[in-house]
Structures are given as structure tokens and as C-alpha cells.
Amino acid sequence: MRLLIALSALVLFSPALFARQSGEIASAPVRRLAFKVYNLTTIRPPVKTGNYSLVHEFQEHDYLQPTVALRIENKRRNFHEIELSEFSISQKRDAYVRYGPYTNVPVTTAGTQVTTTSLAVRYEYTRPFLKKKDAALVPAIGVAGSLFYERFKTTPYTTNVLPVTETTTGMRGFIVPRLNWYAGKRLFFDLNVPVCLLHAGYQQSNQQNPTVPEQLQKMGLIKFDLLPDYYSLRIGAGWRF
Numbered sequence: 001m002r003l004l005i006a007l008s009a010l011v012l013f014s015p016a017l018f019a020r021q022s023g024e025i026a027s028a029p030v031r032r033l034a035f036k037v038y039n040l041t042t043i044r045p046p047v048k049t050g051n052y053s054l055v056h057e058f059q060e061h062d063y064l065q066p067t068v069a070l071r072i073e074n075k076r077r078n079f080h081e082i083e084l085s086e087f088s089i090s091q092k093r094d095a096y097v098r099y100g101p102y103t104n105v106p107v108t109t110a111g112t113q114v115t116t117t118s119l120a121v122r123y124e125y126t127r128p129f130l131k132k133k134d135a136a137l138v139p140a141i142g143v144a145g146s147l148f149y150e151r152f153k154t155t156p157y158t159t160n161v162l163p164v165t166e167t168t169t170g171m172r173g174f175i176v177p178r179l180n181w182y183a184g185k186r187l188f189f190d191l192n193v194p195v196c197l198l199h200a201g202y203q204q205s206n207q208q209n210p211t212v213p214e215q216l217q218k219m220g221l222i223k224f225d226l227l228p229d230y231y232s233l234r235i236g237a238g239w240r241f
Contacts, residue, residue, distance in 0.1 A: 170201020
């Protein structure tokens with residue numbers, strides 16, 4: 001956490017003396033489009049579902065997650081950016097298998113198969129503090145919103161465990177201090193620390209229990225958190241067209 005705060009301060013308060021008074025960038029034309037590739041590091045808070053006596057807790061961190069973004073520059077030299085920050089479908093099998101001593105036939109005694117689907121798109125509006133063409137290091141501040149969808153489907157291999165599907169949809173709001181380094185006419189590098197200001201979402205859990213009515217198998221929860229324990233760091237490279 002202290003590292004993220006320090007990086008945010010570095011990006012926000014980088015002085016204007018980093019501007020370069022001469023060089024190849026000074027003569028470069030304004031380039032409206034840029035393609036960017038990030039590595040997004042994310043530390044998420046735990047996801048908890050269930051009742052008071054039995055709570056299912058799930059927590060996931062991403063340390064190496066490539067993302068792609070498209071940046072568009074407007075006439076005021078501010079930026080619109082759209083990023084595909086999450087897109088994955090994965091399946092994990094966790095099972096205990098017993099083999100017969102003579103037949104060698106596998107018999108699954110316990111375990112589950114978990115299918116995970118996640119999708120998130122982020123839009124950001126960024127205002128640079130320096131808008132000179134000869135600036136090599138440019139601090140900026142952005143405001144971003146992210147729509148996300150997450151689904152966890154747990155399929156048990158035995159009948160003593162019930163299948164469960166957990167789905168979460170919502171949005172997150174960020175303030176994004178960033179520092180861009182323009183290494184040439186086209187190539188630049190980007191360091192930014194998205195600070196999550198709010199998290200709002202609807203979480204639904206569907207436990208397929210045939211012994212209870214269908215309407216009681218579903219449980220919904222609306223969540224709204226200010227300054228949640230959701231931390232990100234993005235380091236990327238971009239190419240201007």
C-alpha cells in the first residue's frame with residue numbers, strides 16, 4: 001500500500017522541469033491515435049458468499065496480466081482511452097480419485113470442477129499537466145469507470161456437494177495519476193496507479209438444492225463500497241500513429 005501511495009505521489013507531483021527544450025519530439029506532429037499494451041497488477045479484496053454459519057471466501061490476485069488499450073487525443077490534447085482490462089475463461093479441476101487394487105478403475109470420491117469467466121472494460125478521460133510538444137516526461141491525471149462481469153460455476157463430482165453458480169456484475173470508479181515518457185516520435189511508456197474510489201455491484205448466488213423451492217435457491221446481494229481494498233498498478237508501452 002505504501003508503495004502505491006508513493007508511486008501516485010511521484011506521478012502527480014513530477015515537476016515541469018522534465019520538459020525537453022529541444023529534440024526530435026519538438027518537431028513531431030500531433031498524433032491522434034495510440035495503441036497501448038499494459039501489464040496490470042491487481043490486488044483484490046476477498047469475495048464472500050453464504051450465511052453466517054458457513055461462508056465461502058474466494059480471493060484472487062493478478063501479478064502478471066497483459067491488457068490492451070486504444071488512446072484517442074482530442075483537439076485540446078486531452079485523451080480518451082478504452083481498455084480491455086479483463087477477458088478470460090478458465091476451468092480448474094480439483095478431484096480425489098481412488099483406483100481399484102485389481103481392476104485399476106478410477107473412482108472419483110470427492111472434488112469439484114470450477115469454471116471462471118471474467119470480462120471488464122475501462123474508459124478513462126486523461127488531462128496532461130504539460131501539453132508542450134517538447135515535453136519528454138508528462139504527468140497527467142485521469143478519471144475512469146470500469147464495467148465488469150464475473151462468473152464462478154462450481155460443479156461437484158459427487159452428490160454430497162451441491163452445484164453453485166456465483167455471478168457478479170457492476171462498476172468501479174477510479175482516479176488515475178500517471179506519468180508518460182515520450183522516448184521518440186512514436187514510442188512512449190506509461191506508468192500509472194489506478195486508485196479505486198468506489199465499487200458497486202450485484203452479486204447473485206444460485207445453489208441447486210432440489211430439497212428447497214427454486215426461489216429459495218437464489219440469493220442476491222447489492223454491494224457498494226467507498227475506497228475498497230482494490231489496488232492496481234499499470235506499466236505499459238504505447239505506439240502513436
